[in-house]
Amino acid sequence: TADGSFHPLYHGSALGGQGVAELVEGLLGLVPATTPDTSGGTSGGTSGGTEPHGTVFAVRPGPGGERTAYLRLYGGEVHPRRRLTFLRRQADGRTTEVSGRVTRLDVVGGDATLTAGNIAALTVPGGLRVGDRLGGPTDRAPQFAPPTLQTLVRARHPEQAAPLRSALLALADQDPLLHARPAASGATALLLYGEVQMEVLAATLAEDFGIEAEFTPGRVRFLERPAGTGEAAEEMPWLDRTRYFATIGLRVEPGPRGSGGAFGYETELGALPRAFHQAVEETVHATLMTGLTGAAVTDYRVTLVRSGFSSPLSTAADFRGLTPLVLRRALARAGTVLHEPYQAFEAEVPADTLAAVTALLASLGADFTGTTGGDPAWFVTGELPARRVREAELRLPGLTRGEAVWSSRPCEDRPLKPGNSGPGKGVGGHSGE
Structure with missing residues (x-):
């Protein structure tokens, strides 16, 4: 787990709490303790000749709109009133800077200075978001594929339009997988990873903010x-x-x-x-x-x-x-x-259904990367346009008597092939889940 060559897999339900105890036990037993980095960074820092570097892993809004960020420091030191520069990766891939002086620093454990390997709650004017990185890019930075789904969200009741936009922007600060920006006619444009994320967001808005939101059908995001x-x-x-x-x-x-x-x-x-x-x-x-x-x-x-x-x-x-x-x-x-987004898929199908399944996937524009096995099942891998994945998921059970196992994940996008529909031409959405 330390070098990323082994990835534990847990199953559970956040709604009912199943699997939480096992996950906590795995975190304690499988994730190695962090050794403070005393050699990274560039010269000119405060202690040990290193500039501080770390990651914001949580954000909590305060009663007055002020946001408190939780920073895990991997190297260097952070003192109160020190000026820091964080790097933020935008939805379009650009990296922007967020700079400010630390106005509040509460180190877990009560120390006045945040040192490598420790955690602190801090406040920086301008506000921080989950995923913001202190210092230069490192291999610790999480890498996520760009969102493949776009939608518009509006308040069901017009008087909740302004609170809805504020709530979405606040949630975007706490979730690096949610991208929100103002759109025309008072709506808010969202970039998402799937229909399930949309459903969770609607429930969160209703339960935590008391806002009933309406989402337009998800559409594949072209670039x-x-x-x-x-x-x-x-x-x-x-x-x-x-x-x-x-x-x-x-x-x-x-x-x-x-x-x-x-x-x-x-x-x-x-x-x-x-x-x-x-x-x-x-x-x-x-x-x-x-x-x-x-x-x-x-x-x-x-x-x-x-x-x-x-x-x-x-x-x-x-x-x-x-x-x-x-x-x-x-x-x-x-x-x-x-360009349109593609999904890398893996399908395990009964041996006697291989021809029908591959014919279906080929008609949907799939590019196959492998076919292995044969007895008692075939394992098929490839890449498929994201806008056609949902259709494959719906038709696969009928072709395989419900015995197929299917999974897909985002991969690189590709130039749109001639004759296919682009933005605003009736391209259907894709769940991605």
Whole structure:
């Protein structure tokens, strides 16, 4: 368990409490004690020449809206009033920074300083989320596949719309597998991993917050990636009968797989006031949440290649208004490729049903990676478009007399094959559970 080569598997029910005692016993007996790291990090820290590094594993909201984060420290030390920088991985793959000074530090055990191997409750202005990492990326950081399901949630009673949004954002801070953002018409857009997660969320909203929520049917989440490089620029233009006192040139190009989105500069340092730079960067990431086909754009790099302003006429609003127009033109010139999520599946089927099962999976677009066994059953593995997995799950029992064993998990997405439907064209949802 220490090096990850062995993974204990437990069965139980959180609702009824079955299996909890066995899980606790396994944690105590199988998980090795942590040895404080005194060599990691970079020089310049407080103790032992190391910068502190650790992970936020829980968040609890306070009565005044202040959130208390629970930090497990793996190396270095944390003192009260120390300024810390946490790394947060966003839903689109980008890594952002959350910085602030520790305003409260309660170390388990009563010490004034948090040391390696220990836990503390702390408060940092701006708020922390579960999964935020203190220090640079390490192999301790959990790796989750991107969510494959998207839905919209609204309050059944209009007067609960604002409390619903606040509750969802609070839950997103506590759950790294829940991604929420405001959407049009007062709804909240959610990225999820399956229908079961949606059902649990609805029950949590009703029981803990007293809010009745309605979810739209889950839909598979598509993504766009730049196909090439494109540039566009405008200099103090009149567009749509609006004068923008801003000059912006942007280049869009593909980024490394899994990088999310990145923004950079090729303009001279200080060519724009900081507020204008920030306006361009924030607007770039917000604009690319919707690409050429309506899906979010990911794994991109956008570079500011030209900039200018007119003092005192230019404002940040000019740059926020012009950036989407230039960016859309550059993205269109670069082109995008639409990708859909795939699921890796494993199926154990009776020997006499192999032909029928493989024919079904092939008709659903499966790519097979292995077929082994034969007596008394065949073991079939492969990858299948996520939007077709639910259909396979529903039809498999009829083909195998209910004797099949099926499991699937998210894997890498692939370019959408010609002739298949994309976003907003009636693609059905998938449970993923």
